[in-house]
Amino acid sequence: MNSKALSHPVNPIEVGVYECDIHLKFRFIEEKSLLGDRDQLLQVLLEMITDGSDEFLDILDQAVKVREASEFSASPPMRRQLMRLRNSVDSNQ
Numbered sequence: 001m002n003s004k005a006l007s008h009p010v011n012p013i014e015v016g017v018y019e020c021d022i023h024l025k026f027r028f029i030e031e032k033s034l035l036g037d038r039d040q041l042l043q044v045l046l047e048m049i050t051d052g053s054d055e056f057l058d059i060l061d062q063a064v065k066v067r068e069a070s071e072f073s074a075s076p077p078m079r080r081q082l083m084r085l086r087n088s089v090d091s092n093q
Helices: 032-036 038-051 076-091
Strands: 017-028 057-069
Touching: 017 038, 032 038, 038 057
Parallel strands: none
Antiparallel strands: 017 057
16 A cells, blocks of 8 residues: 555645744742842743743733744854755745
8 A cells, every 4th residue: 555645735834934022011920039030030030931920920911922033133043954954845846
């Protein structure tokens, strides 16, 4: 049996470059020692937000804006990755 005959046509995946603005305002409970390490604090806050609201986190306000950006505004490594993604999509069709 030919597996290609059974495969369904794949819709092409379109990729692009996007800019995203996120505004979050929240209250949280955490150890004071964490507040001195900005990188670790950001990691903990992102984990808290992605895990969802619980008794340690109150989301007060949130706004997300996403817009497509020019590919030329992206960094050279990001543009190379975009080309790789597009080439891999083309080669899989």
